[in-house]
Amino acid sequence: MSGAGRYAPSPSGDLHLGNLRTAVLAWLFACGTGRDFLLRVEDIDTARSSRESAERQISDLVALGIDFDGEVLYQSSRFCAYESALAQLQDAGYVYECYCSRKDIREASSAPHTTPGMYPGTCRNLTEEQRALRRSQLASQGRVPALRLRSSVSSFTATDYYAGLIEAPIDDVILRRGGNASQGQDWAYNLAVVVDDAYQGIDQVVRGDDLLDQAPTQAYLASLLGLPPVEYVHVPLVLGPTGERLAKRDGAVTLRELGSASSVVRWIGESLGVAGAASLAEIRERFDPAALPREPVVWRG
Structure with missing residues (x-):
């Protein structure tokens, strides 16, 4: 399988367990289908994004055992491409x-x-x-x-x-x-993500299922720009103890707060139906996409 998968966080703070779990799933799907796996930093929100936050996020992903192909792409370097796409739509x-x-x-x-x-x-x-x-x-x-x-x-x-x-x-x-x-x-977001997915050769997008309804809009926008379609893989979110989306209010939810990459890897493995895995390599060996639980995961701390 040619093409690529990706993980594309916004650098506005440390990644929490839900973000990390989705990143692992994106990596697993790319690896399992023979695709490259790319990292894109979605820093177009200039008021909330920072390079320091991006570096911390990348460090956490690497600490879990995720590896990436090629250079990291920063959306803040891509404004000319968005201008060109906008001009095409305007014309x-x-x-x-x-x-x-x-x-x-x-x-x-x-x-x-x-x-x-x-x-x-x-x-x-x-x-x-x-x-x-x-x-x-x-x-x-x-x-x-x-x-x-x-x-x-x-x-x-x-x-x-x-x-x-x-x-x-x-x-x-x-x-x-x-x-x-x-x-x-x-x-x-909708314009930038469509333009950059095509630019990077990404044909598989794994992300949280809270974005499921946005997929047709992005597919439509890609069709207007003459860009190839992608396959979406929307996965369940991680919820906090109250049943709402996991957030800082739920206590220690980031890798840095929890302090142990190995314990986070074990928890993610269990949430994916791979109990007892000690590394991402082991999760990859045993992961079955068809067996992924389809209900949201609850983090109880």
Whole structure:
């Protein structure tokens, strides 16, 4: 099997057990299918990302026994590629400016006949005169509009290893965020991840199943850009004692807090149905994707 798998953390803090377990699963799936395994640091959120955090995350992954092929790719070095992809979509008529604040979107989304969680299309069909006015109003505040995808389909499909064919509504997702004109605008996750997966030759994406619904949108965006589809593998999350997603509030949940890479490896192995494994090499030898428990794992500390 050619191609590659990847793990792509955001460097905004130390990885917790849920992140580490997903990283191990991504490594196992890549190894088990003869793919290369790549690491990408998703540091496009400039306000929350740091190189120090990225280095700590990489150190923790290596301490568990995960190895990577090739150089680490930092998304902060890829802005020209996102500009090029955005220009391609603009030339094809798939981009429009959005002048809404978060409050505007929240209020519009709560109105009758709108789909919860989806952009209600407030700025989609404004006239040129209306756009000029809204653009001017933002400029007077030192701000610039966001750029959204003008989707031409109501739904799209993607393929997942466990869920099979996934069909979901397609939203007019943000491609580049608006904000303070003097600070520059952050690129949005959906555009960056699609462009970088294709650039790195990634055709297998293993990640938490909280992102399952985003797969069709990303598959649709890839199709508009003429990029090859990927196979998704969405895996169960790790939950805290209260049943919510694992977080710092649940106590010692990072490798550095727990202090022992070997104990974390054993716990991850048990959660994957490989009890008693002393190393990732042993987990790899015994791991069966078909036997992966499909329910979320609860960390009780």
